[in-house]
Amino acid sequence: xxxxxxxxxxxxxxxxxxxxxxxxxxxxxxxxxxxxxxxxxxxxxxxxxxxxxxxxxxxxxxxxxxxxxxxxxxxxxxxxxxxxxxxxxxxxxxxxxxxxxxxxxxxxxxxxxxxxxxxxxxxxxxxxxxxxxxxxxxxxxxxxxxxxxxxxxxxxxxxxxxxxxxxxxxxxxxxxxxxxxxxxxxxxxxxxxxxxxxxxxxxxxxxxxxxxxxxxxxxxxxxxxxxxxxxxxxxxxxxxxxxxxxxxxxxxxxxxxxxxxxx
Amino acid sequence: xxxxxxxxxxxxxxxxxxxxxxxxxxxxxxxxxxxxxxxxxxxxxxxxxxxxxxxxxxxxxxxxxxxxxxxxxxxxxxxxxxxxxxxxxxxxxxxxxxxxxxxxxxxxxxxxxxxxxxxxxxxxxxxxxxxxxxxxxxxxxxxxxxxxxxxxxxxxxxxxxxxxxxxxxxxxxxxxxxxxxxxxxxxxxxxxxxxxxxxxxxxxxxxxxxxxxxxxxxxxxxxxxxxxxxxxxxxxxxxxxxxxxxxxxxxxxxxxxxxxxxx
Numbered sequence: 001x002x003x004x005x006x007x008x009x010x011x012x013x014x015x016x017x018x019x020x021x022x023x024x025x026x027x028x029x030x031x032x033x034x035x036x037x038x039x040x041x042x043x044x045x046x047x048x049x050x051x052x053x054x055x056x057x058x059x060x061x062x063x064x065x066x067x068x069x070x071x072x073x074x075x076x077x078x079x080x081x082x083x084x085x086x087x088x089x090x091x092x093x094x095x096x097x098x099x100x101x102x103x104x105x106x107x108x109x110x111x112x113x114x115x116x117x118x119x120x121x122x123x124x125x126x127x128x129x130x131x132x133x134x135x136x137x138x139x140x141x142x143x144x145x146x147x148x149x150x151x152x153x154x155x156x157x158x159x160x161x162x163x164x165x166x167x168x169x170x171x172x173x174x175x176x177x178x179x180x181x182x183x184x185x186x187x188x189x190x191x192x193x194x195x196x197x198x199x200x201x202x203x204x205x206x207x208x209x210x211x212x213x214x215x216x217x218x219x220x221x222x223x224x225x226x227x228x229x230x231x232x233x234x235x236x237x238x239x240x241x242x243x244x245x246x247x248x249x250x251x252x253x254x255x256x257x258x259x260x261x262x263x
Numbered sequence: 264x265x266x267x268x269x270x271x272x273x274x275x276x277x278x279x280x281x282x283x284x285x286x287x288x289x290x291x292x293x294x295x296x297x298x299x300x301x302x303x304x305x306x307x308x309x310x311x312x313x314x315x316x317x318x319x320x321x322x323x324x325x326x327x328x329x330x331x332x333x334x335x336x337x338x339x340x341x342x343x344x345x346x347x348x349x350x351x352x353x354x355x356x357x358x359x360x361x362x363x364x365x366x367x368x369x370x371x372x373x374x375x376x377x378x379x380x381x382x383x384x385x386x387x388x389x390x391x392x393x394x395x396x397x398x399x400x401x402x403x404x405x406x407x408x409x410x411x412x413x414x415x416x417x418x419x420x421x422x423x424x425x426x427x428x429x430x431x432x433x434x435x436x437x438x439x440x441x442x443x444x445x446x447x448x449x450x451x452x453x454x455x456x457x458x459x460x461x462x463x464x465x466x467x468x469x470x471x472x473x474x475x476x477x478x479x480x481x482x483x484x485x486x487x488x489x490x491x492x493x494x495x496x497x498x499x500x501x502x503x504x505x506x507x508x509x510x511x512x513x514x515x516x517x518x519x520x521x522x523x524x525x526x
Contacts, residue, residue, distance in 0.1 A: 123386065127508050127510075127511060130507070130508060130511075131507055131508070131511050134494075134496045134497075134506075134507050135496065135497050136496070136497035159505075198522050231397075231518060232521070233397045233398065233399070234397075234398050234399035234521050242422075243397075244393070244394055244397050244514070245390050245393060245394070245510070247390075247508070247510075247511060248390060248393075248394050248510060248511060248514040249514075251507070251511040251512075251514050251515050252514050252515055252518045255494060255515040255518070255519070256518070258495070258497050259461050
């Protein structure tokens with residue numbers, strides 16, 4: 001079902017989705033690349049258009065990657081270059097409907113969940129969404145000043161994990177108060193003056209709270225954490241790095257929680 | 264000891280250092296930003312020039328950050344923008360002599376070391392160097408096709424850890440053969456069909472071998488690994504991410520080795 005035309009107004013709409021303002025207005029976002037589109041097709045996300053450039057189309061059809069049941073639009077390489085968010089456009093782009101998940105009133109037991117307080121770097125957020133998917137985290141709760149998860153750089157770095165993630169942007173102190181009123185949850189902060197992660201018996205349902213590298217956790221969010229954890233370092237006598245990248249720290253926390261708590 | 268002039272030939276030299284070819288030719292590289300320059304001043308690296316732009320200089324002197332014992336060159340903001348490798352130049356740049364470390368014939372016992380086989384992304388390499396520093400890894404051995412560690416993006420992402428890292432670029436299979444002939448070392452590969460990391464009793468001196476996300480380990484390097492390890496995932500019935508980012512995986516491996524082997 002090949003529809004070989006794309007209108008000027010569609011191109012205009014797609015180009016507008018490079019900006020958060022218009023992603024919010026239209027409730028749509030962009031995802032590019034064969035790997036990411038394949039992930040999209042197996043996930044629940046609603047695709048609005050699938051655009052494929054001439055050269056990429058020939059290859060993907062030959063490789064049997066492009067699904068025959070999916071309607072797609074063949075566009076010229078020049079057109080795709082104009083609407084791509086990437087410096088080297090991969091030749092295939094989807095326009096996707098933003099999902100929306102209701103904030104859960106309670107968390108499943110057992111479950112692991114992430115709380116992200118002011119994570120500004122899109123690459124870091126995308127990498128965190130990807131590892132959260134690997135470790136089967138249930139929900140990701142983000143402060144309003146965390147970078148938007150539909151930012152093209154986040155979508156790319158998540159490698160398709162975004163399509164399966166339950167992302168929530170909310171006022172964290174308020175939400176954590178409500179949650180703690182409804183249920184006993186274990187809220188673990190992360191801080192350089194915290195307890196050694198490996199000396200603590202971790203419990204579920206858990207919320208692992210990560211702050212930005214520059215500012216750490218905000219005081220309001222920190223006040224909801226029953227315990228602060230630290231990944232121990234192992235320097236010699238020489239000076240060593242002051243901290244870990246926030247996505248690396250999130251990966252180590254999630255791995256240790258899963259090791260201790262099992263499936 | 265403020266020397267307020269910079270010659271045209273110096274500017275030409277510095278601009279040439281944006282390219283690997285000239286970094287190799289001159290044995291020099293660039294490092295930018297106050298945090299990174301501070302790390303440089305406490306490390307062993309040889310600094311050739313320290314260049315500070317007018318506005319940044321006023322601030323750093325006021326904050327007592329710019330060392331008085333260090334000779335530095337005041338340059339105009341326009342000049343610094345011309346020689347910076349960054350889109351938003353932070354106003355301070357160092358020209359640094361590349362260090363060179365002899366390949367060790369044996370590894371200390373106990374020790375943890377990293378082997379990087381074809382890591383192409385500069386951000387990933389920088390992040391790995393930073394976490395290796397945090398976890399007190401002794402040596403980092405890189406294949407010749409791993410991105411050069413003096414690439415400006417690697418320097419930035421390492422957040423100063425590069426100045427303390429013992430980096431070696433070498434033909435890995437040949438070096439691992441020599442090392443294994445001299446000494447019993449424990450060489451752990453990382454692979455999606457490997458043993459669960461948490462079911463294995465890890466031993467030292469250890470080499471943790473990481474391959475690229477796209478290609479994994481090369482066969483020649485893999486043949487030197489006595490055991491392949493996997494970080495277990497925990498998906499539900501839905502499809503989940505196929506893999507972790509290579510820097511995230513390196514972080515989780517290093518943390519678990521340190522947890523098991525202690526200091």
